[in-house]
Amino acid sequence: EAGVAQSPRYKIIEKRQSVAFWCNPISGHATLYWYQQILGQGPKLLIQFQNNGVVDDSQLPKDRFSAERLKGVDSTLKIQPAKLEDSAVYLCASSLGRGPFFGPGTRLTVL
Amino acid sequence: DAKTTQPNSMESNEEEPVHLPCNHSTISGTDYIHWYRQLPSQGPEYVIHGLTSNVNNRMASLAIAEDRKSSTLILHRATLRDAAVYYCILRIGIQGAQKLVFGQGTRLTINP
Numbered sequence: 680e681a682g683v684a685q686s687p688r689y690k691i692i693e694k695r696q697s698v699a700f701w702c703n704p705i706s707g708h709a710t711l712y713w714y715q716q717i718l719g720q721g722p723k724l725l726i727q728f729q730n731n732g733v734v735d736d737s738q739l740p741k742d743r744f745s746a747e748r749l750k751g752v753d754s755t756l757k758i759q760p761a762k763l764e765d766s767a768v769y770l771c772a773s774s775l776g777r778g779p780f781f782g783p784g785t786r787l788t789v790l
Numbered sequence: 791d792a793k794t795t796q797p798n799s800m801e802s803n804e805e806e807p808v809h810l811p812c813n814h815s816t817i818s819g820t821d822y823i824h825w826y827r828q829l830p831s832q833g834p835e836y837v838i839h840g841l842t843s844n845v846n847n848r849m850a851s852l853a854i855a856e857d858r859k860s861s862t863l864i865l866h867r868a869t870l871r872d873a874a875v876y877y878c879i880l881r882i883g884i885q886g887a888q889k890l891v892f893g894q895g896t897r898l899t900i901n902p
Binding site for chain 1: 831832835836839877888889890891892893895
């Protein structure tokens with residue numbers, strides 16, 4: 680069974696630039712999560728989708744972060760404009776009952 | 791959100807058992823206890839989960855206190871590959887809207 684795929688794996692941008700991350704969950708998984716993990720901390724939930732509807736986005740900084748889930752499958756997380764404090768690993772996860780199962784993450788560095 | 795408390799770090803020796811403790815005194819009746827581990831530069835990896843009864847799988851065992859306010863992850867025979875950050879997490883919420891709220895985790899070091 681293929682795992683959760685994320686791209687790119689690494690991204691370096693300057694502050695005030697825009698960036699987008701892509702996630703392809705495990706086939707058939709209805710629930711998709713985006714987490715932010717700052718160095719030395721545990722992951723923090725940014726947004727949770729059930730199929731293509733948002734279940735929880737209470738911790739998403741909506742003035743600069745946005746996310747969508749196309750047709751209840753793939754998802755994109757965007758940051759516009761980026762700040763220095765957005766430097767982190769962005770983890771995508773998916774679940775169907777058990778799990779969730781995490782992808783390898785995208786490491787973002789904002790200079 | 792429901793929270794868990796874990797020691798920041800623990801150390802053990804290779805081929806010995808490891809007991810990783812977790813306190814979750816504010817757990818509610820429907821919250822599942824999950825354990826994940828994270829190796830360097832990787833996403834968290836599912837280890838085990840349970841609700842009330844002790845659980846065993848090929849990776850580990852989970853012992854849950856009778857009052858459910860604490861639990862222990864048991865690695866029966868640690869190897870160097872078990873060195874990781876271990877997260878004890880409560881899965882909260884209703885069906886279809888459940889989420890994991892991570893804490894700081896325990897950094898486990900395995901000595902050869």
